[in-house]
Amino acid sequence: MMHRETIPRVVTKLLFPFILLFALYVQFHGELGAGGGFQAGVIAAAAVILYGIIFGLSAAHRIAPPWLVEMLVPLGVLIYAGVGVVGLLLGGNYLDYFVLDPDPVHGQERGIFWVEIGVLVTVSSTMIAIYYAFAGRGR
Amino acid sequence: MLLVVTALAIARVRNLFAVVALGGIYSFLMALALLVLDAVDVSMTEASVGAGISTVLLLGALYLTRVDEAMPLRFSVAPLIVALVAGAALLYGSWDLPPFGDPAGPIHHHVAPRYLNQVMAETGVPNVVTAVLASYRGFDTLGETTVIFTGGIGVLLLLKGRRRRRGSGGAAP
Numbered sequence: 001m002m003h004r005e006t007i008p009r010v011v012t013k014l015l016f017p018f019i020l021l022f023a024l025y026v027q028f029h030g031e032l033g034a035g036g037g038f039q040a041g042v043i044a045a046a047a048v049i050l051y052g053i054i055f056g057l058s059a060a061h062r063i064a065p066p067w068l069v070e071m072l073v074p075l076g077v078l079i080y081a082g083v084g085v086v087g088l089l090l091g092g093n094y095l096d097y098f099v100l101d102p103d104p105v106h107g108q109e110r111g112i113f114w115v116e117i118g119v120l121v122t123v124s125s126t127m128i129a130i131y132y133a134f135a136g137r138g139r
Numbered sequence: 140m141l142l143v144v145t146a147l148a149i150a151r152v153r154n155l156f157a158v159v160a161l162g163g164i165y166s167f168l169m170a171l172a173l174l175v176l177d178a179v180d181v182s183m184t185e186a187s188v189g190a191g192i193s194t195v196l197l198l199g200a201l202y203l204t205r206v207d208e209a210m211p212l213r214f215s216v217a218p219l220i221v222a223l224v225a226g227a228a229l230l231y232g233s234w235d236l237p238p239f240g241d242p243a244g245p246i247h248h249h250v251a252p253r254y255l256n257q258v259m260a261e262t263g264v265p266n267v268v269t270a271v272l273a274s275y276r277g278f279d280t281l282g283e284t285t286v287i288f289t290g291g292i293g294v295l296l297l298l299k300g301r302r303r304r305r306g307s308g309g310a311a312p
Contacts, residue, residue: 074292095278134196
């Protein structure tokens with residue numbers, strides 16, 4: 001879209017890694033501060049969408065290919081549901097995190113970690129996929 | 140107060156571009172209100188989803204359509220009545236709620252004390268919101284993730300299916 005403006009391009013290139021870093025911070029610091037998988041997913045998606053707005057859709061397709069994004073949408077749900085199945089296999093109830101580790105508290109942390117990863121994957125890829133679908137229609 | 144002004148402006152302005160911008164402002168004001176209420180996680184979600192992603196998606200939709208809102212063909216009174224009745228019902232319902240911040244309110248005596256007191260011992264996660272979302276209410280969050288997934292593929296099917304049909308028909312838009 002904006003192919004000639006220099007300032008937005010440079011600022012986007014500067015900001016892009018920091019936005020992704022902030023998304024990772026929100027993701028993995030969610031246990032201590034505000035945030036979690038949902039917010040981190042949206043922030044990560046915002047980074048890709050910003051890139052797509054400034055550098056054009058094809059550039060965004062290069063860093064996040066549509067087939068990959070569409071595959072990640074169900075993958076996140078499967079990760080989340082898979083945590084529950086692992087709990088079942090280890091002898092607990094569905095989504096029971098206590099059995100994931102010999103130490104129940106560590107099991108909780110591990111379960112929450114993977115569940116949040118699942119949420120992050122689904123949320124961010126869904127947002128990016130919807131943006132691709134919208135932006136791709138204009139041509 | 141600012142929320143009311145913004146909402147009125149959204150209803151009055153005919154230029155959809157301005158409406159989208161005002162919608163972003165509304166979301167940020169809402170995020171501020173939630174921040175004042177100490178709901179940092181919700182506030183963050185509102186700011187990023189409401190003001191960020193929705194604004195971008197609405198702008199993307201505007202890019203595909205016209206910028207000015209079409210005038211209604213005739214003035215209809217039914218939507219106004221529905222809105223008034225729904226608002227009155229919500230107000231009526233809010234009369235029975237306990238006063239804001241009342242420590243004797245029912246929600247503070249069901250499972251909340253256990254969450255707040257036991258969260259460190261049971262999960263070792265200092266942020267209670269995360270612990271409740273991912274652990275105590277894990278099934279709810281699994282459902283929410285599935286809802287996002289379902290909504291996402293629904294939108295994708297609608298947007299992409301249309302384009303493919305048009306492409307196979309060979310008719311230029």
